[in-house]
Amino acid sequence: xxxxxxxxxSRIILPALSPRAFRTxxxxxxxxxxxxxxxxxxxxxxxxxxxxxKESGVKVRNIGKMLLGSSDSEGNYRYTLMDKxxxxxxxxxxxxxxxxxxxxIPGILKKESKTDFLITIxxxxxxxxxxxxxxMVFSKNTFPKVWVSDCGDPYTLNPFSKKSFFYFIYVEKWWxxxxxxxxxxxxxxxxxxxxxxxxxxxxxxxxxxxxxxxIDKSFEKNSIPTFAYSGSIYPGQRDPRSFLNYLSLINxxxxxxxxxxxxxxxxxxxxxxxxxxxxxxxxxxEQLIFxxxxxxxxxxxKNPDTIQLPSKIIDxxxxxxxxxxxxxNFSELESTTFIEFINGNFENRLVEFDIQQFNIRxxxxxxxxxxxxxxxxxxxxxxxxxx
Numbered sequence: 001x002x003x004x005x006x007x008x009x010s011r012i013i014l015p016a017l018s019p020r021a022f023r024t025x026x027x028x029x030x031x032x033x034x035x036x037x038x039x040x041x042x043x044x045x046x047x048x049x050x051x052x053x054k055e056s057g058v059k060v061r062n063i064g065k066m067l068l069g070s071s072d073s074e075g076n077y078r079y080t081l082m083d084k085x086x087x088x089x090x091x092x093x094x095x096x097x098x099x100x101x102x103x104x105i106p107g108i109l110k111k112e113s114k115t116d117f118l119i120t121i122x123x124x125x126x127x128x129x130x131x132x133x134x135x136m137v138f139s140k141n142t143f144p145k146v147w148v149s150d151c152g153d154p155y156t157l158n159p160f161s162k163k164s165f166f167y168f169i170y171v172e173k174w175w176x177x178x179x180x181x182x183x184x185x186x187x188x189x190x191x192x193x194x195x196x197x198x199x200x201x202x203x204x205x206x207x208x209x210x211x212x213x214x215i216d217k218s219f220e221k222n223s224i225p226t227f228a229y230s231g232s233i234y235p236g237q238r239d240p241r242s243f244l245n246y247l248s249l250i251n252x253x254x255x256x257x258x259x260x261x262x263x264x265x266x267x268x269x270x271x272x273x274x275x276x277x278x279x280x281x282x283x284x285x286e287q288l289i290f291x292x293x294x295x296x297x298x299x300x301x302k303n304p305d306t307i308q309l310p311s312k313i314i315d316x317x318x319x320x321x322x323x324x325x326x327x328x329n330f331s332e333l334e335s336t337t338f339i340e341f342i343n344g345n346f347e348n349r350l351v352e353f354d355i356q357q358f359n360i361r362x363x364x365x366x367x368x369x370x371x372x373x374x375x376x377x378x379x380x381x382x383x384x385x386x387x
Contacts, residue, residue, distance in 0.1 A: 004036045004371065007112050007144065009105060009131070010121035011098075013042045013060070014052065017282045019206065020152055024121050026207050030364035032057040041108050063104050066097060095168070098124040105130025106137065109144070117371045118144035125155045129171060132178040146374045148367065149179040150204075154192030176200070180374045183367075202370060206314065207363030210355075212286055213318050215293035222255075222296050225342045227324075229299040230259035230288055231312045238301045242330035246338075248272040254342065257295070259288065285315060293319040297341050300325050300350065313350075314358045322346035 008031075010024035024040065032038040039059040049060040105127060109115070120127045128149045135143050155172050176182070176197040183204045184190065190201055233240055247256060248269065256277050258266065263279045270277050283291070292298060298316050302325050316323050324341050326334060337348045356362065 004116045004368075005112075005114050006031055006036050006038045006117045006119065007109075007115040008038065008040045008119045008121065009063075009108065009127055010040065010042050011063075011101065011124060011127065013040060015047055017284070020121060020123060022208070022285065023150070023152065023206055026209055026360045027119070027364060027367065028058045029056045029209075030207065030360045031367070034364060034368065036368075039112060061108075063101070063108065066100055095124075095126060098126045100126075102126040102130040102133060106134040109134045109138065110142075113142055115144040116146070118147040119150055119367065120147070121150045121152075122155075123153055125151070125172070125175070128175050128179065132175040135178050146180050146371045147178075148181045148183055148370055148374075149175070150183045151193075152185065152206075154184075154189065157192045157194075173197075181370055183370070202366075204363055204366045205358045207360035208285075208314055208358050209360050210318070214286070214290050215319055216290060219294055221344070222294075224253050224255055226255045226257065226295050227297045227299055227341070228257040228259070228292055228295045229301065230282075230292070230315075231301075233260075233262070233265065233301065237328060238303055239328040240301055240326070242328060243299075243301075243326050244269040244273070244277075246330050246335060247276070252342075256299075259283065289315050289318050292316065293321060295319075295321055296344075297322040297324055297346065297349075299323075302327050314355060317352060317355050323350035324348070325350050 008024060008028050010020060012018060012021045012024070013028070014021060014025045024042065028038050028040045033056075037059075038057070039061060041061045041063050043064075043066060044060070044062040052058070053060055101124060105120075109118070109131070118131060120131045122128055128151075131147060131149070135147065156169050173194060173196075176194065179200065182193065182197060182201045184193075184201055185203070185205050187203050189203075190198055193201060229240070232238070235241070244266070247254075254276055256273070257280060258277070259280050259282055260266065261282055263281075266277065266279055270279065282288075292315070298319065298321050300313060300316065300323055313323070322341065324337060326338075340346070340348060
């Protein structure tokens with residue numbers, strides 16, 4: 001297998017704690033471990049990447065300080081008062097502030113002109129648009145040989161995002177015509193993309209490094225029924241409110257632990273549930289899996305459709321704890337299932353599946369195989385991982 005020059009462009013990488021940061025970081029590390037020259041561009045803060053570069057072999061480069069919107073030490077936007085005013089005025093109209101990324105990408109690709117394989121990672125999709133802009137203005141010989149657009153979520157057909165102005169549909173379709181391949185984490189997610197681009201779609205799940213996972217193997221049962229949830233919520237769509245209202249009405253003892261970056265959302269229920277509800281900040285993935293393995297069971301708030309699979313499910317499965325799925329409109333039938341879980345009857349748990357498809361070693365091989373496939377070099381010797 002050839003040693004490829006691979007360029008990965010994403011808004012965030014470690015130490016940020018988000019699915020896109022995990023995707024970018026783990027994929028880059030594994031591609032480097034496979035022997036490729038890997039460079040990652042992201043919006044960097046003050047984090048020192050020297051140790052990461054030394055251990056992984058990945059070169060980390062800064063997209064640059066964003067002019068539209070301030071960023072913190074993890075490259076995430078933090079808005080000043082003026083930023084907030086501009087955001088509410090221009091976000092839907094111009095995709096402010098992410099639109100700036102579109103115009104940063106051509107300069108990066110010009111600088112990295114020896115790139116064989118380009119992987120752009122969204123959210124935000126403006127990174128993809130920037131690569132499309134570069135492909136439009138660069139000659140065929142100066143643009144990377146193969147470009148894969150990786151999408152954790154769809155854009156205009158995303159049920160969780162605000163609706164953009166109609167003209168962004170044309171921008172999305174322009175990008176879809178330019179990219180060689182679109183990768184998504186879930187087969188059912190194809191319906192989030194326009195039909196004319198379905199032939200370009202390949203399913204490559206979120207990749208996870210399983211080598212450092214530790215769980216509490218001594219766990220048996222908590223003296224008080226204890227269950228947990230970790231992740232984002234979307235009011236009205238992936239929403240715990242009905243479930244929390246139900247919990248506030250039952251009179252037996254329990255503890256519900258929630259790992260969240262938005263504790264204020266739960267302030268009303270913290271008053272109602274008092275010590276029965278424990279709010280904790282996000283922690284690293286390895287720490288989270290160990291802590292979740294101490295729970296009697298785990299809660300997953302279901303998406304309203306099958307376009308997206310929460311990456312937390314993969315983490316949940318590694319804890320070896322039962323998983324109860326809860327809808328935003330918590331029903332009487334679900335309350336019966338919940339009582340079963342409280343009593344140690346997990347018959348209606350989420351059906352488990354083979355998580356090796358999410359092993360980062362398998363995931364990275366699939367990306368490499370895409371390169372050979374789209375570069376016309378698919379042979380019996382190239383990685384054969386796509387179904």
